[in-house]
Amino acid sequence: MLPIPTIPPKQKSVKRFFAFFTHLFLEGVFVSLFATLFTSFFPLFFALDFARAAPYIALGERAKYPNLKHFEYVNPNAPKGGTLKSYALGSFSSLNPFSIEGESASGLENVYDTLMAQSMDEPYSQYALIASDVAVASDNSSVIFTIDKRAHFADGVAVSAQDVAFSFEMMISRASPLYRQYYADVKEVRVLDFYRVEFVFKTTQNKELPLILGQLSVLPKHFYVKNGKNTFGENPLQIPLGSGPYSVKFYEVGKKIIYERNKNYWAKDLPSRVGQFNFDTLVFEYYRDDAVALQAFLSHKYDWRVESAAKVWARGYKSKALDSKQFSLKAFPHSLPSGMQGFFMNTRKEVFANPLVRRAFIYAFNFEWSNLNLFFSQYERTTSYFNHSIFASPPLPSRAESALIKQCDSRGEISKTHLKNMFDTPYVIPSTNFGTTSLNLSTGLQKQNQAPKSQVPSHILQERENLKKARDLLKEAGFVMRNGVLLDSKSGKPLRFTLLLDNPAFERLAVRYGRNLKLLGIQMQIQKIDSSQYTNRVKNFDYEMIVGIIGQSLFPGNEQRYFWSKESASMVGSRNYSGVGLEVVDCLIERVIAAPHREAQILSTHALDRVLLWGDFVVPHYYLPNFRVAFWHNISMPKIHPRYDLSPQIWWDTNARE
Numbered sequence: 001m002l003p004i005p006t007i008p009p010k011q012k013s014v015k016r017f018f019a020f021f022t023h024l025f026l027e028g029v030f031v032s033l034f035a036t037l038f039t040s041f042f043p044l045f046f047a048l049d050f051a052r053a054a055p056y057i058a059l060g061e062r063a064k065y066p067n068l069k070h071f072e073y074v075n076p077n078a079p080k081g082g083t084l085k086s087y088a089l090g091s092f093s094s095l096n097p098f099s100i101e102g103e104s105a106s107g108l109e110n111v112y113d114t115l116m117a118q119s120m121d122e123p124y125s126q127y128a129l130i131a132s133d134v135a136v137a138s139d140n141s142s143v144i145f146t147i148d149k150r151a152h153f154a155d156g157v158a159v160s161a162q163d164v165a166f167s168f169e170m171m172i173s174r175a176s177p178l179y180r181q182y183y184a185d186v187k188e189v190r191v192l193d194f195y196r197v198e199f200v201f202k203t204t205q206n207k208e209l210p211l212i213l214g215q216l217s218v219l220p221k222h223f224y225v226k227n228g229k230n231t232f233g234e235n236p237l238q239i240p241l242g243s244g245p246y247s248v249k250f251y252e253v254g255k256k257i258i259y260e261r262n263k264n265y266w267a268k269d270l271p272s273r274v275g276q277f278n279f280d281t282l283v284f285e286y287y288r289d290d291a292v293a294l295q296a297f298l299s300h301k302y303d304w305r306v307e308s309a310a311k312v313w314a315r316g317y318k319s320k321a322l323d324s325k326q327f328s329l330k331a332f333p334h335s336l337p338s339g340m341q342g343f344f345m346n347t348r349k350e351v352f353a354n355p356l357v358r359r360a361f362i363y364a365f366n367f368e369w370s371n372l373n374l375f376f377s378q379y380e381r382t383t384s385y386f387n388h389s390i391f392a393s394p395p396l397p398s399r400a401e402s403a404l405i406k407q408c409d410s411r412g413e414i415s416k417t418h419l420k421n422m423f424d425t426p427y428v429i430p431s432t433n434f435g436t437t438s439l440n441l442s443t444g445l446q447k448q449n450q451a452p453k454s455q456v457p458s459h460i461l462q463e464r465e466n467l468k469k470a471r472d473l474l475k476e477a478g479f480v481m482r483n484g485v486l487l488d489s490k491s492g493k494p495l496r497f498t499l500l501l502d503n504p505a506f507e508r509l510a511v512r513y514g515r516n517l518k519l520l521g522i523q524m525q526i527q528k529i530d531s532s533q534y535t536n537r538v539k540n541f542d543y544e545m546i547v548g549i550i551g552q553s554l555f556p557g558n559e560q561r562y563f564w565s566k567e568s569a570s571m572v573g574s575r576n577y578s579g580v581g582l583e584v585v586d587c588l589i590e591r592v593i594a595a596p597h598r599e600a601q602i603l604s605t606h607a608l609d610r611v612l613l614w615g616d617f618v619v620p621h622y623y624l625p626n627f628r629v630a631f632w633h634n635i636s637m638p639k640i641h642p643r644y645d646l647s648p649q650i651w652w653d654t655n656a657r658e
Contacts, residue, residue, distance in 0.1 A: 053133040053134060053135035053144070053146065054133055054134065054135075055068070055127060055128035055132060055133050055134075056068070056116075056125060056126060056127045056128065056134075057116065057125070057126055057134050057136070057210060057211060057214065058122070058124055058125040058126075059124035059125075059207070059208070059211060059555060061122075061124065063122070063125045063127075064119065064121070064122050064125060065119070065125075065127065065271075068127055068271040068272065069271055069274070070271055070274035070275055071119060071120065071121065071272075071274075071275070071642075072121065072640055073120060073121050073638055073640045073641065073642040073650065074274060074275030074276060074638055074650050075275050075638045075650075075652065076274050076275045077275075078275050078276075078278045078636075078638075078650075078652040079278065079652055079653070079656035079657060080261070080278050080279075080280065080652075080656060081278075081279070081280050081653055081656035081657065082278075082279050082280060082281075082634070082652070082653025082655060082656045083279060083280065083281040083282075083283060083653070084279040084281070084282050084283070084303055084304075084635070084648060084651070084653070085283045085285065085301070085302035085303045086106065086107070086282070086283065086284050086285075086302055086303070086304065086305075086648070087284070087285050087286070087287055087293050087296065087297070087301075087302045087305060088106040088284050088285070088286050088287070089286070089287055089288070089289075089290055089293065089531065090103065090286065090288070090502075090530065090531030090532065091103060091253075091254035091255075091286055091288075091530075091531060091532055092104060092105040092106070092253070092254055092257070092286065093236065093237075093253060093254065093532065094236040094237065095108065095236065095237055095238060095239060095240055095248065095251070096233060096236050096238075096240070097109065098170070098171065098175040098176060098179070098217070098233075099174075099175060099176060099233055099236065100175075100176040100177065100539065100572070100573040101236060102236050103531065103532055103535055105251065105257045105284070106257065106284040107246075107257060107259055107282055107284050108240065108248075109244075110244055110245055110246040110259055110277070110282065110649075111240050111241075111242035111244045111246060111247060111248065111259070112217040112218065112219075112240075112242040112243065112244045113129055113130050113151070113217070113218060113242065113243045113244045113267065114129060114130065114214065114215055114216060114217050114218070115129060115130050115131040115134075115145050115164065115213065115214045115215070115216050115218065116128065116129055116130075116131055116134065116214030116215070117129040117272035117273070118215075120642035120643070120644050120645040120647060120650075121640075121642045121643050121644065122644075123335075123554040123555065123644060124211075124554065124555055126211065126214045127271065127272040128148065128270070128271075128272060129148075129267060129270065129272055129273070130145075130147060130148060130151050130159055130164075130218050130243065130267075131145040131146060131147060131148065131214070132146050132147065132148040132149075133145075133146050134146070134210065134214065136210045139204050140201070140204045140205075140206075140207060140209075140210075141200065141201055141204050142198055142199060142200045142201055143198070143199050143201075143209070143210040143213060144192070144196055144197070144198045144199075145164065145196070145197050145198075145199075145213070145214075146195055146196050147159055147160065147161060147164070147194075147195040147196070147197070148267075148270075149195060150266050150267075151243060151266055151267070152243060152266050153220045153223070153241055153242065153243045154241055154242060154243065154244075154247050154262055155220075155223075155241060157220065157222055159218060159220075159243055160194050160195070160221075161191045161192065161193065161194060161195060161196055161197035162191055162194075162221055163218050163219065163220060163221050164189075164197045164216070164218055165189045165190075165191050165197055166219060166221035166224075166225070167216055167217060167218050167219040168183070168186070168189050168199070168213075168216060169189070170219060170224075170232050170233075171183065171216070172186075174232055174233045175233070176573055177571050177572070177573055177574065178559075178562050178573070178574070178575075181558065181561045181562045181565075181567075181568065181571075181574075182212060182558050182559060182562065183212070183213075183558075184202075184558070184561070185201055185202045185203050185206045185209055185558070185593075186199050186200070186201060186202070186209065186213070187200045187201055187202045188200050199213050203594070205593070205594035205596070206557070206558070206593050206594060207595070207596075208555060208557040208558065208593075211555075212557070212558060217242075218242075218243060219232070219242075220241050220242070220243075223241045237251075237253065239251075243266065243267075244262075244265075245261060245262055245265045245267075245268070245273070245276075245277035246259040246260060246261055246262060246277070246282060247259065247260055247262055249281075254286060255285075255286050256283070256284065256285050256286065257283075257284050258281060258282070258283050258284075259281065259282040259283075260280070260281055261277065261279065261280045261281070265277070275638075275650060276649045276650050277649055278650075278651065278652035278653070278656070279651075279652070279653060283302075285301065285302055288530070289504075290308070290309075290503075290504065290505065291504075293305070294312060294316060297630065298317070298319050298321065300321070300326075300327075300632055303631060303632050303634060303635055304629060304630065304631035304632065304635060304648070305629070305630050305631075306627060306628060306629055306646070307329075307628040307629070307630060308503075308505055309505045310374070310375035310376050310378045310379070311374070311375070311376065313329070313376075313378070313628050314376045314378075317329055317630060325633070326632065326633060327630060327631060327632040327633060328630070328631060328633065329628070329629075329630050330628075330629055330631070331626040331627065331628050331629075332626055332627040332629060332641050332646060333625060333626045333641075334625065334626060334627060334643060334644065334645075334646070335643040335644060336388070336554075336644060337386055337387065337388050337389035337391070337551075337552040337553065337554060338382060338387040338388040338389075338552075338623030338624075338625075339385070339386070339387065339549060339550050339551040339552040339623075340382060340384075340385045340387070340548075340549070340550045340552075340618060340620065341382060341547070341548070341549040341550075341620075341621045341622070341623065342382065342547070342548065342618040342619050342620045342621045343361070343365070343499070343513070343545055343546075343547060343618065343619035343621070344545065344546050344547070344548035344577040344578050344617065344618050345358050345361065345544075345545055345578055345617060345618065345619070346541060346543055346544050346545065346546075346577065346578060346579055347578055347579040347580070347581075347617065348541055348569075348579040349497075349544045351495065351496075351497045351544055352497075352544065352545070352578075354477050355418070355615070355616050356473045356474070356476055356477035357473070357474065357477050357479075357495070358616040358617065359473050359616045360469075360470040360471075360473040360474045360477070360520070361470075361517070361619055362429070362430060362616060362619050362620075363430045363466045363467065363469050363470035363473070364466070364467065364470050364513065364516045364517050364520060364522075364619075365430070365513055365516070365619045366432055366463050366466070366512070366516065367381050367431065367432075367620075367621070367622060368381075368431060368432045369432065369463070369512070370509055370512055371622065374508050374509060374512070375622075378624065379622035379623065379624055380622060380623055380624075380625065381429065381431065381620070381622055382429075382620040382621055382622055382623050383429050383620065384609055384613065385550065385552070385608075385609050385612050385613065386552050386556070386605060386609050387623055388623060388625065389552065389554065390602060391552070391556060391602060391605040391606065391609065392606075392609060393427075393606040393607075393609040393610040393613070394606065395426035395427075396424070396425075396426055397422070397423060397606070397607070397610060398603075400603055401603055401606050401607050401610070402423050404588070404591065404603065404604065404607050405422075405423075405584070405588070405607050405610070405611065407587075408583075408584045408587030408588050408591070408607075409584045410583065410584075410587075411583050411584070413582050413583065413584045414584055414611070419611070419614045419615070421614075422610055422611070422614045427610065427613045427614055429620055430466045430469070431462070432460075432462040432463050432466070463516075467516065467519060467520065470520055471520060474486060474495075474520065478490060479495060479521075481521045484521055485521050485523070486520060486521030486522050487521075494521075494523060495521070495522050495523070496522070496523035496524070496525070497522075497523075497524060497525070497544040497545055498524075498525045498526075498527050498543070498544050498545070499514075499524055499525070499526050499527070499544075499545045499546070499547075500527050500529065500534065500537065500538075500543040500544075500545065500546050501526060501527065501528050501529075501534075501546075501547065502528070502529055502530065502531050502533075502534035502535075503547070504528065506547050507526065507528070509621075510524075510526050510547075511526070513619075514526070538577070539572060539573045540572060541572075541577075541579070546577060547621075548575075548577040548618075550563050550575060550577075554644075555601075556592050556601070556605050556608075557592065557593050558593055560589045560592055560593070560608065561589055561593075562574055562575055562576070563575050563576060563580075564576060564580045564585050564589060564608075564612065565580075565585070565586050565589060566580075566581040566582070566583065566585075566586050569581040578617035578618060580612070580615065580617055582611070582615070584611060585608065585611055585612065588604060588607050588608040588611060589608065591604040591607070591608075592604040592605050592608055627646045629646065633654060634653060634654050634655060635651050635652075635653070635654065636651065636652050636653070636654045637650070637651050638650055
């Protein structure tokens, strides 16, 4: 399933289902999850019978709240009122969060309701929202959602099954291509009557389909279709109409957007909404530079921020206001998979087409030095595409996992290449160790019972070994060093590339990485551009290397096609940043999606993770197991923090008196 965007993209308010549009990094670490859902009436993966519709669905375990009154992580008596001021970086040019065109404004998710509401303290549960109940066919061939008769849009028009069908059709025909892949296994949508809509599936094997359909945002058909003409997506700055808790009150393109709470919000007393959306007004102010944004926070121009830079977290908030406890710094622990953040190498480009070159680039990165000297030892090394979860592959595959990979390797992409070593050799993320090793520098050998002439830090020795390994790999790839420049022995072309950045937080890391690459004779240029240019270039794969992030969920599924499939490698706007195009990967993705039970899903994901790692598509970075949040004390928060999200929608104004 799509990862739950636990941190606002570029400081957007938390989005529950548009995670593919996000690019927030904590030093750039993006931590994200989209928990998935199914039924709690039966054990793992068993579907509800149509005759047993329920106001919730859960996957893999029983729902925590079978008789939901309110979630335990909210304050059911939270007062309404006040203003929450947030910040965003960059700019925006669109009020359509579903389109691939332009950069959508922060906070638009507050305009729309989805069919079901995600629980923030359960990995796989949703509860009634627009849909008052849901029924899944016993063979998982379809799902029926029944619309709550109280549901209506902000203009008072009732939400109908026609609106749900229209929304689905717009997602797969006029929205971002991610939706076409995400809902690829839906055969058709049927309007049964005014309040009931059925989705029929192409396969009975995709267990998460009822759940990802519960994430569908419902659009008002009457708003977009008039006199037979459908205008959805034609005007990117059309103020949207939704059934959600807020409406757009004011905007200034690229600078500011303001939302006003709908006082007649139809779901304000619904159990899945109690204690939430408490501020009367939401304000998002845009800043071009994060340093300027930080100073604005310290002057209380806005109320909260998730800190993305370790140095700033350690030193940047020192002020009289902090000393006088007018605002706080707090790290909120979470239980989210960290996904993969790193230097993504674009294999569509000649410079990174050779896997030996890519492996050499991985050996050139010194995480331990960067973590100690740049990041105050705040991070942990990423070693898997599914890090911080049960889906991260173990050092060696089990017999069952090996058999699965071989079954999917019909074209010999594994067996006929160096990748065949994955069956009996652990994948190694090169590292260095801190400490000292006694070394006689005249001989390069340790000597017993003899005082060393010098103490050389062991991490320096290991870094030298890593760079030596990188040189060997580059030599094997056909490169030679001449006058300090690495050249292709056949063409004579130097090995040079450009790292594209839009986030200055990565520059220090990139500069340090570039120094090691220079020792290998590799020329790296760092190109910094604004967010709109960056979005457009990444969308069209117009780069050689970027800092990317692929967030993962606690229930991997359809979204893996959008990350790694051969089709997505050429799909404009996909997140297949490295251009992975292996049929063995496509096969493993389908095994993940069609897994009949949890054990099979874990096995298939281990296999997918292993093949991706051995492909050397990314220089892995690091992750942070918590959210670093700075907030002024005009914000109040519930005592219980949800495990799987950081959501301002459950906060309230300290001074509100409603």
